[in-house]
Amino acid sequence: MQSHRNLDVWKLAHELTLQLYKDTATFPKQEAYGLTGQIRRAASSIGANIAEGCGRGTDGELRQSLQFAMGSATELDNHLLLARDLGFLDTDAYAARLEVVTRIQKMLSSFIVKLRPAARTASGRPTRGQ
Numbered sequence: 001m002q003s004h005r006n007l008d009v010w011k012l013a014h015e016l017t018l019q020l021y022k023d024t025a026t027f028p029k030q031e032a033y034g035l036t037g038q039i040r041r042a043a044s045s046i047g048a049n050i051a052e053g054c055g056r057g058t059d060g061e062l063r064q065s066l067q068f069a070m071g072s073a074t075e076l077d078n079h080l081l082l083a084r085d086l087g088f089l090d091t092d093a094y095a096a097r098l099e100v101v102t103r104i105q106k107m108l109s110s111f112i113v114k115l116r117p118a119a120r121t122a123s124g125r126p127t128r129g130q
Contacts, residue, residue: 004051009107013047013069016100023097027088035088039079045072046104063115070108077101 004010020043024036046069053065077098084094 004054007050009104009111010047010050013050013104017043017047023089023093035079035083042072042076042079059115063112066108066112070105073101073105
């Protein structure tokens with residue numbers, strides 16, 4: 001397996017996490033263990049799951065970790081919407097962060113598809129075009 005640090009999706013997730021740590025530093029102090037923590041955990045979980053999957057031994061384990069990363073990205077999408085609606089994140093920052101989350105989701109989806117085992121016929125041979 002290659003290093004997670006070489007993957008564009010991991011690099012993008014890492015940069016997003018750094019940005020969100022800066023963004024959430026301005027959230028109300030009473031949110032430190034609420035929405036601030038949830039956003040930070042969901043964001044950091046994306047990159048952590050990608051890294052963990054790269055450290056595993058099989059494509060199946062990597063695929064499962066990428067699916068966990070996708071779940072964290074979707075969770076982050078929800079938390080960012082809540083932060084915007086509560087007025088903790090302005091509309092422009094929300095739109096910019098959501099654009100990156102969407103890019104990450106698309107990259108993860110493509111990666112997951114590439115790792116799917118080829119469909120096989122009843123004889124055990126791979127089907128054409130897969």
